[in-house]
Amino acid sequence: MRSPEPRPVAVLVDAYTTGNHLPPAFAKLGVDVVHVQSSPELMTSMRLPDLTAYRAVVPYGTPAETAARLAEFAPICVVAGQEPGVPLADELSELLALPGNGTAQSVARRDKYEMIEALRRAGVRCAEQFKSDDAEELVAWAEHRGSYPVVVKPMSSAASDGVAICNGPEEVRKAAEAVLGTVNIFHERNDEVLIQSFLQGEEYMVDFVSYGGERHACGIWQYHKRLKGTHRIYDRDSITPPDSGPGPAIIAYMHEALDALGIQYGPTHAEVIVTPEGPTLVEVGARLSGGLLPDFHDICLGGNQADVTALAYARPQEFLDRYAGGTYRKLTHATWILAATDLDGMVESIDADVVAEIEALPTVHTFVPKLAPGKRIRPTVDLYTATFAVHLCDASAEAVERDYARIQELKDRVYRLRDDAGAAA
Template identity: 50%
Template sequence: MSQSSSQRPTVVVVDGYSAGNFYPKAFTETGARVVHVQSTPELIPTMLAPGLSAYEENIVGDDELALVERLRRLGPVCVVAGQEGAVPLADRLSEALGVPSNGTRLSAARRDKYEMIEALRRAGVRCADQFKSSDVRELTDWAEERGVYPVVVKPLSSAASDGVYICNNAEEVTAAATAGLASQDIFGTDNTEILVQSYLKGTEYIVDTVSSDGEHYTCGVWQYEKTLLPSGKNIYNRDILLAPDAGLVPALVAYVHQVLAALDVRWGPAHAEVIMTDEGPALVEIGTRLNGNIHAGFHDVCLGHNQAHLTAQAYLRPRRFRQEYGGRVYTRRQPGVVYNTPTEQSGVVDTINTRAVDEIRALDSVFLAGPKLAPGSRIRPTTDLLSSTMRVYLTTHDQRQLDADYDTVRSLKDSVYQLASQA
């Protein structure tokens, strides 16, 4: 006989967009009832919306004090951020409610990219040089006075490579900073300041973790395969799952543990992006939320677990989690790749070529593939992660088969969308 909702612990997910959609199932299967907090009167249109039917209740919280009191009556055991922009609110709510929390003391440093790097510097952790300003001239002058190009220009608090430019001279810094200050980030917030940082030269990696009361489990390390466009933007093509004993993985894991300590991350998931420079690992950024490329079923096959379910265990079964996972590193059950397909097509999507989609899905190693655009959508040449046209998950025990299937997907990707004829 199942427990009644009154007997089950209550979990609060704040703004469960995109990857946060994996939380309701993960927490429910771990024995909790799950409620959702929507921090804005209307859903944010730039991200995959929360599946609100998966929650027992959706609370629209525009008055934070009233929200705390309403949640307190539910007796929650934890509060988690469903997406990057929800981290500060989740930190404030969890602290106010007295449940396991990373707290508010360093909350800004876990969200604001400038504060993040400065927290590492204060802790003696290797990091980039940087400067922020609301003045384009000041940003350009800093880059010129430093005298070492390229540099990276980006918003303070966006995500998914939004607004990130690699600049090779003062003119490019000026153009990137001007564009950034004239725009909003993907969460709909005005960019009132822009960040310029030293360029970290080297291969970039993902390091995903889950923490329970300060004990960390590394649940995946992936290598980014990127293409730098003439515009100064990177296309993120493939995320490649590495074996836990592969080359640089132990050094990356050890470095990310330093980052977690510097930012006082004691609870929940973290998604770190790290570049292995000639001097050693250095942080690009870290978010205390799920990996945006997570697909729970895909990760279960490749790794035997997924970050959302691990997070549920870390909060709801902390002693068991620490005994089983604390201080440990994942096992790679089989190779895996996440491919964000780029395109040079431009126009309006007329139809989806279902034959091409079916051919991709029929490949032995394709776990999941789905077009991101619908008929009537505008398709543009890919300039960043957000403008990729499909996300394809591939995994199999046979590395040669996986590589062959990846090449086949590359050959088919641009036949997925049939464009309307141009006038």
């Protein structure tokens, strides 16, 4: 009797957070996965990969050493599971002669300054910008430009980490000094700070999957944020139809932007602001969306980015036949809430009755707490300091709005805090 053919293998680099959706997506197609991490130690600032889902875990090493180990598995692809893994995934796919974006523009896919400069060189609409390791030079650039607000941010991070909207020189100075010398969520030191012109307009989250330069638009969601001091705080998002409103212009613009950055393969997650001049890139990551929830997206959009990514690599012709040149569909009304707070203290417990009331709301699909007893709750300044996430969907827009309003009333009752004496408050 002939032994069964070995299952094909996909390599995932740094499959943190939503990268955890890739192993089951590949498994559905009969593909095993092998994990590689780009750092000597796992990055505990993000949700860790479930290493039990992998055929093997290749230890950290040089790209050449890692490629040699991976060659034993005869992999079909190398995919970045999260932002820090993008450069290594580019290098490994190149060393193993696999479909990938190559290393020529890897820096522009991680460094936010180089990213925008790549667009500028390609003639693609983009922000004005300047970078420096000196707060006073950043202030001088803003003052010479003579127009506020401006945006100050780390060179390489995510989830609005360290991003500030500044309306004057003192705010620029304070924001720059708050970033310089710190370490971002990917354990990288912020030796320089980026300052950019403020893009006026509505902001959208835009997700694609590419293979050989052929692309599928997986979703466009409009962000709804509010300004809190110098920070724009996430509130919720809503689906933008692909064939009306700003949808077609955003999709056309993203093809130009991805081409300018040399992204011809794999998933991408971008933020775009529709300015009076047209869609303009804030930034793009060559990895899955941080907001991906596969079953929720299946209901709302008719598919999800993890499954489409796996299909593109495992069965390229099927991807090209079914998805290339196409877009998602808006199948229902939906929103993703990221709860903000002004609370500051230690979490004593989660109020089960309040959680039960939220989960019982008719439009609620998923409730995800982000804090556990013993953890610190802080006033929200970015995605990572949101206190919980809730996904809502329904055929009725009014029902979604009703339940959204009720969740806003309940949001600060989810966590019971300790008082100064250590008793529950």
